[in-house]
Amino acid sequence: MAGSSSQPELGDNVRKEPGPLMKLILQAGRDKGAPSQGLMEPVEKKEPEKDLNWYxxxxKAALRGDWESAKNFFNQDPEAITAKITKVSETVLHIAVxxxxxxxxxxxxxxxxxxxALVTLKDQAGQTALxxxxxxxxxxxxxxxxxKSPELTNVWSGAGLLPIxxxxxxxxxxxxxxxFTVTRDDVEPSPFADRSGVELLNLVISAEFYDLALYLIQxxxxxxxxRSPAGNxxxxxxAGKPSAFPSGIRLNVWQRLIYSCVPVKFGNVYSPAKIGDMENPAAGNQMSMLICRWVHFFWEFGSSVCKKCHEATWEFIEWLVPYFKSVRDTRLMHRQTLQLIKRLCAEVAGLDYSSAASIFDGPILxxxxxxxxxxxxxxxxxxxxxxxxxxxxxxNIFLLAVENRRENIFxxxxxxxxHKQLATQLRDxxxxxxxxxxxKRAPPARLSLVSGAALQMQxxxxxxxxVEKYVLPDSKDARNSNGRTPAVEFSVEHKDLVKEGEKWxxxxxxxxxxxxxxxxxxxFAASITVPGGNNSDSGFPIFHKNTAFTIFAIFDALSLFSSTASLLMFLSILTARYAENDFLYSLPRRLIIGLTMLFLSITSMMVAFSATIYLVFGEKKAWTLVPVAGLACxxxxxFVTLQYPLLKDMITSTYCPGIFGKRSDRLLF
Structure with missing residues (x-):
């Protein structure tokens, strides 16, 4: 516009330049160290930060995967694409993944x-979306x-961790x-070396991925x-994963049978034997080479057929009974763990003596x-x-085994x-x-594995x-810091368990x-009032010539005698003195005999009762034997369901070889 002034009007939203006088005032204030406030130093206005509720x-759209709603939001607020939308500085990409x-x-x-921008989008802990x-x-x-950004795999978080x-x-x-397939190893520091690598290995083991751990070690x-930053x-x-080893699980008879039979890996069930050196046969002539090749061909063919049949059979069994698959997975895990510790021990044993000893000390204990x-x-x-x-x-390991009642270590x-003579003579x-x-009394977790206070005392x-077999004679009378001998220590520690066992x-x-x-x-009552009554002339039972009556007489007498015997055995338990050593053989033996006689008396009573029912109501009706026998069972x-586990445990604990003894042919120095 001609003749118009270049100065902005008052209504325009512009900031006026300070005049020469104002510049001098501002400069003087700066020289004296005075704060610049108000009109002394105009500052540029900033938009206030958005409240997190705005996002x-x-x-919610990111959680639902609702892209249309998110797109409309981005059209309204483009900065929200990379904005921090939570109090821990997460972006919408962090939420969506x-x-x-x-x-x-x-x-x-x-x-x-x-x-x-992907490698720079981090939360408060320095973690990317990956x-x-x-x-x-x-x-x-x-x-x-x-x-989109391969570099993300090697971005470290604030805690020094990679996505892997x-x-x-x-x-x-x-x-x-x-x-594993995309994380780069050709960078510094390497993700699979030094502390980063051992931290990854320890995390994989903690997650119980032993196949991956074995792969890493290879x-x-x-x-x-x-050692990791935590020193592990x-x-x-x-060593803190007992369930990863066969000794860390408890299996019953059927589970052990399945465990021993199930194949570890379908592809490696059968492996062909070496018939001989196919390229250099012993005979050294063309005919023997031809024979060896044909034998090898038929062996390979037969092995392949057997392997496929074996695979198909177990796949069908696992389809019918899914539990078989879990047992197979457990056995495979155990096999991988054993291979892993063998490799780990071999590597550590290759170090110098002091380094190897320091690494082995913690795990073995x-x-x-x-x-x-x-x-x-x-x-x-x-x-x-x-x-x-x-x-x-x-x-040491044997003192720890005794203290924690680990019989497989003992x-x-x-x-x-x-050498065991010296290893068992140490003092703490x-x-x-x-x-x-x-x-000393066993830890509660180990004591509770045995049912009943009496069996626990046993x-x-x-x-x-x-343990007494492995100590020197003077060790039996040695005193600890409390002035107690081993026998006194046992009595003091187990006085409550003796009372609990007596009550049980x-x-x-x-x-x-x-x-x-x-x-x-x-x-006794059934033996006097026999079924059918007696003949008034001779006094003999009316059914004395019947086979069913003979069965009744035999089993009624057996029931009476066995119940009387069990009654006497239980009375002897009630009047026992309950000394410590009585729990080893005397009391368990009496209870075993009493329970066995009681079971025999119940069975005999049911047979005698069934014979009586048949005599009185089942004459010439053989079909009545089926329901009577079924109900009698x-x-x-x-009784078998409820009492057999206790009876079995007592017989096993009292008369079987027990938990001690050689369990492996592996000789150790």
């Missing part, structure tokens, strides 16, 4: 985010992220397998000899406490001096030479020898008697006495 609709149904949402969102995908196990989202570490920490096996053997080695971590005999044996075979490892209280003594810091520790006596035995005997008395009464079956 709540976007948060946390749900499987938002895969298409993530794909569309990545189109709006620049590639170079860290979140690893935590949630969202493999599809991880593939989208890595495809978090995948292992949250036990996402599919995610670990994927990240690629990076040195990880077996390193791979052996130390696996922890394995002794946990009862992992396989790990203890492997360590002792790889590094025999580990047997002298001791904890802060002065306990049984290693049976696989040793005369409280001057307890191994017999003192046997005199097990404690068995431990004391077994008397309660059991009282309950069974009532049943035995009732059966004896019924048997009901109380017998109930």
């Amino acid at each position: 709540l609709p976007l948060y 946390g749900t499987q149904r938002a895969t298409s949402f993530v794909k569309e969102l990545l189109e709006l985010i620049p590639t170079e 860290h979140y995908a690893a935590i949630y196990g969202n493999v599809e989202a991880a593939e989208l992220l890595v495809t 570490h978090l995948a292992a920490g949250y036990a996402n096996k599919d995610m670990i397998s994927y990240l 690629l990076y053997p040195k990880l077996a000899t390193l 080695t791979a052996l130390r971590v696996i 922890l394995a002794a406490v946990s009862g992992i005999s396989e790990l203890v044996e492997e360590i002792l075979e790889s590094f025999p001096p580990a047997i002298w490892s001791r904890n802060q209280e002065g306990h 049984n290693i003594l049976y696989q040793m030479s005369e 810091v409280k001057r307890n020898n191994i017999l003192h520790l046997a005199g 097990r404690e006596l068995q431990w004391y008697k077994e 035995m008397k309660d059991t005997a009282n309950s069974c006495t009532v049943s035995a008395t009732l059966i004896a009464t019924i048997g 009901l109380p017998v079956t109930l």
